[in-house]
Amino acid sequence: MADEKQEEHSINAPSKSEWTLRACLTVLGTSCILFSTVGFLNAFGVFEQYYAETYFRDKSLSAISWFGSFNIFCMFGGALVSGILNDIYGPKWLLRTGTVMALLGLFMTSLCTKYYQFFLAQAMLFGFGVAALFLPGFATIPLYFTKHRGLALGITIGGSSLGGVIWPIALRRLLVDIGFPWTMRTAAFIMMPLLVIGCLTVRLPVNTHPGQPKPKPDINSMKTPAFGLLAVFMFLASMGLFIPFFYITSYSISIGKDPDMSFYLISILNGISLLGRLLPGILADRYGAFNLTFLATFFSGLICCCMTTAKTLGGLIAIAAAYGFASGAILSLQGACATKLVGPESYGAAMGSMMAVCSIAGLIGTPIAGELATKYGYLALAEYGGASLLVGSFFVMASKLKQNKNPFAAI
Numbered sequence: 001m002a003d004e005k006q007e008e009h010s011i012n013a014p015s016k017s018e019w020t021l022r023a024c025l026t027v028l029g030t031s032c033i034l035f036s037t038v039g040f041l042n043a044f045g046v047f048e049q050y051y052a053e054t055y056f057r058d059k060s061l062s063a064i065s066w067f068g069s070f071n072i073f074c075m076f077g078g079a080l081v082s083g084i085l086n087d088i089y090g091p092k093w094l095l096r097t098g099t100v101m102a103l104l105g106l107f108m109t110s111l112c113t114k115y116y117q118f119f120l121a122q123a124m125l126f127g128f129g130v131a132a133l134f135l136p137g138f139a140t141i142p143l144y145f146t147k148h149r150g151l152a153l154g155i156t157i158g159g160s161s162l163g164g165v166i167w168p169i170a171l172r173r174l175l176v177d178i179g180f181p182w183t184m185r186t187a188a189f190i191m192m193p194l195l196v197i198g199c200l201t202v203r204l205p206v207n208t209h210p211g212q213p214k215p216k217p218d219i220n221s222m223k224t225p226a227f228g229l230l231a232v233f234m235f236l237a238s239m240g241l242f243i244p245f246f247y248i249t250s251y252s253i254s255i256g257k258d259p260d261m262s263f264y265l266i267s268i269l270n271g272i273s274l275l276g277r278l279l280p281g282i283l284a285d286r287y288g289a290f291n292l293t294f295l296a297t298f299f300s301g302l303i304c305c306c307m308t309t310a311k312t313l314g315g316l317i318a319i320a321a322a323y324g325f326a327s328g329a330i331l332s333l334q335g336a337c338a339t340k341l342v343g344p345e346s347y348g349a350a351m352g353s354m355m356a357v358c359s360i361a362g363l364i365g366t367p368i369a370g371e372l373a374t375k376y377g378y379l380a381l382a383e384y385g386g387a388s389l390l391v392g393s394f395f396v397m398a399s400k401l402k403q404n405k406n407p408f409a410a411i
Helices: 002-011 020-035 036-040 042-052 061-089 092-109 116-142 150-177 180-201 225-241 245-253 258-286 289-305 311-341 344-376 378-403
Strands: none
Touching: 002 092, 020 036, 020 116, 020 180, 036 061, 036 116, 036 289, 042 061, 042 150, 042 245, 042 258, 061 092, 061 245, 061 344, 092 116, 092 180, 092 378, 116 150, 116 180, 116 311, 116 344, 116 378, 150 180, 150 258, 150 311, 180 378, 225 245, 225 289, 225 311, 225 344, 245 258, 245 311, 245 344, 245 378, 258 289, 258 311, 289 311, 289 378, 311 344, 344 378
16 A cells, blocks of 8 residues: 555655656657647638638538548547557557558648548548547646646647647648648648657656556546536537637638638637636646636637627637637646546546547537538527537536535635
8 A cells, every 4th residue: 555655656746846857758748749730630720711712612611621520530539549548558659650640641631632532631541640649648647747737738738729829820821832732741741750759758657567467447437427527518518619710710701801811810719729728727726627617618608609799800809819718728627627537547548538528529510510600600600609618618517516516616
């Protein structure tokens, strides 16, 4: 028993030793991975509009959005498998496999001309690569941090926000200057060193031995009402979460705004999202991850409902900034919430289970929104996304109350 406590303390020491060189390198490597994967997916609005103007003028917004939504499905759905494999074998080979698949997917996309080819390369192959890359680092971070877990995860997920700022600007300029094929190849070459850094730096704590006998994931800890309510929250929130990321550019262009400035809205949204992922991470360590997640989801829903009230460029920028800040906390704190309900041996399985739930919502959420926009206009799209987030916020609060009936408890 004493040895077990000593080992747990060495992995999750709540002192300044949490920020060891090995832990910081894992945070750096995971941030590089999320910059290249989630950050790239956050820029899908650029492709949504570009494909509608070039390759797929005869396709609806809903049909085009399947590329991005399938990426989200792979990222979250594949996390269930990669989470279990990560718990058993560690992150090394998952990261190497995912790197090869993601880069190959982008290189193959550069050669595509038909709808099914784009789906196989950009949606499936790149999506499967993202699935293998996304979770291992994200599930390894909690093994190093207890006291500062929210902050560490916020810094890590901040890499995706930084990618969401840089990728839309870079892709837009590249598409104009060198055309689509070389844009995708250039994106792959940019990702290559970042993913290599991730492969070299994301490691388990030194006293954790993947593949060796160790405690099995506690499945019973994932059968509690609190865990189930959190899963319902993740499903509902994911139905609406990515809608502004996908459609704010096309909405801006539809009301006559400058296309170049409209593309920058995605970067503004993601740039402010970086603050929204860091600040709530710091506050969550003091006031509770569940409390901050409820507030972030509730206000994200309100802002999404108000998206179409913005008719001026200033209004659109304000909506993008406000939604970016509010929604950033949802992504950065979901891991902190999930890992509070299970033991360290089940972190990968718990986060993978949550993300598997999100995968279905991510797959169908944005295409449904695109179909609503095509048939009924962008107001229906915004109300659908906002309602999903608002309803979801009450489920995360219910999950918190199942753990502690005091609504002000820091959980």
